[in-house]
Amino acid sequence: METYLVGGAVRDALLGLDVKDRDWLVVGATPEEMLAKGFRQVGADFPVFLHPQSQEEYALARTERKQGRGYHGFSVYSAPDVTLEDDLLRRDLTINAMAQASDGSIIDPFDGQSDLANRSLRHVSDAFAEDPLRILRTARFAARFNAIGFTVAAETRQLMTEMVQAGEVEHLAPERIWQEIARALQEQTPPVFFEVLQACGALARLIPELMDHARLQQSMNSLGCTCRAPASTDVRFAALLSVLTFDEVTTRAATMKAPNECQELAQVTVRLGARLSLATSPEEKLSLLNEADVWRRPERFERLLTVCRCLPKPLTQDRANEFHKALAAAQKVQARELMAQGYEGKALGEAIRQERLRRITEL
The missing domain is CATH 3.30.460.10 (Beta Polymerase, domain 2)
Structure with missing residues (x-):
């Protein structure tokens, strides 16, 4: 032994x-x-x-x-x-x-x-082709070691392309695909993962919505932006899909079997992201806070702001600060105080909205 x-x-x-x-x-x-x-x-x-x-x-x-x-x-x-x-x-x-x-x-x-010395990711043998998950693993190692000069060897890129063309990627379970994508999103340079997949044709099978060149470039820019500081997987996933429509995000995230928190942040990003930069009036700000479900999910709203700073038309720090102040002011409204004044039912809900609006307006 x-x-x-x-x-x-x-x-x-x-x-x-x-x-x-x-x-x-x-x-x-x-x-x-x-x-x-x-x-x-x-x-x-x-x-x-x-x-x-x-x-x-x-x-x-x-x-x-x-x-x-x-x-x-x-x-x-x-x-x-x-x-x-x-x-x-x-x-x-x-x-x-x-x-x-x-x-x-x-x-x-x-x-x-x-x-290692040549900074080359090269397959050991032709048995590499027997497991399509190795396409994603190789792309993930490229994302991990890109900063120190590693690239995929030409013969391995060719083999990966042949595997995709043979339809091997279609036999991967969504759970295994998501597992590799989630890991890749936390590597040092996640955009490299998707660029390697795009080069061998696998991205067209896994996330076909990103095959448009302009979309892919914007997606990689947004994803790369989130990597300038530590960020959670749902933030990076939302940045990745931020160029898609709401329906496309909903379908693709579900198909990939992404966790609920990833699906939800990606959806709220494409639904509200652009509007956050445009909102100026107290009414618009309160409406966005309501739509973001910020009263129940304040921590998700913080992650939403993080993603929106990395969109093609990024949310500025000044505008993010405005929302922080608006939220802090609105959170001071206490339902029990209004109930003590006799409000209840729909009237209570409207009184809460009006009081929140008043406090945001006072800012």
């Missing part, structure tokens, strides 16, 4: 980056031996175990054979006779197909270190 550190931990250490997660590969062992050492099995499709103390993942070496379409349809073989190189061969990119032995030596059968 031999244990190796593999994958991203080896890659990031060689790049001089902080290693956040460590994955281990065990060669020459059986599930029974792992269980006897106190490991807890968690993998249903193939043997993955949690270390009894560190809780880090230890996977038995395995090979995979494609039997169907999409990212499903793999038969997995895991046994003591599977070698380290056999396991590394099934991985996606050469920079992710390196291992480190217990003595610190690097096992690199596919020249991953050379690709």
Whole structure:
């Protein structure tokens, strides 16, 4: 039984980056031996175990054979006779197909270190084409490492294009697509993710509404703007879809199975974004606060303002401050005080509106 550190931990250490997660590969062992050492099995499709103390993942070496379409349809073989190189061969990119032995030596059968030096994202073997999810993963790594010069190798770009043309992307489950998009939106340069997908033809299958050149450029500009400071996934998703119509946003976000908070912020952005910059009168400001459901969702309104600062016609800081002041003034209105004056039912609702309007007007 031999244990190796593999994958991203080896890659990031060689790049001089902080290693956040460590994955281990065990060669020459059986599930029974792992269980006897106190490991807890968690993998249903193939043997993955949690270390009894560190809780880090230890996977038995395995090979995979494609039997169907999409990212499903793999038969997995895991046994003591599977070698380290056999396991590394099934991985996606050469920079992710390196291992480190217990003595610190690097096992690199596919020249991953050379690709690190050349800042190249290159596939390990033609088996890359068996899993269409690797198209999105490669684009995500391009977004992560773009700032330090990484690009997708020409032969890998060509293979990704051929995979798209063969219809492989259509076999990806929306949940897996969303998972990769959500991760990409939190990478260092998210626009690169979508640019790589556009170059290989995958974007036309995943978000066809962005295939218009002008739309795509505006979308990438807005998305890039949100990356100048830390931002939540729903803010970046809303910026991505901000060039779409309300109906397009509603349909695409639902098709992608984006979480509710992402869908809702994207919808309110395209519905109210442009009007926030144009509103000047107290009546207009109060109407927008009402439509934004700010009384129940003030935190979402803050994220809306963040997105709107990155629209093609951005919300200015002065205008954002006006809305902050209007909201603060209107929030001072207390329904119970008006109820004590005898207001109730529809009359109470109108009294609240009038009092909020009065306070905003006084500003």
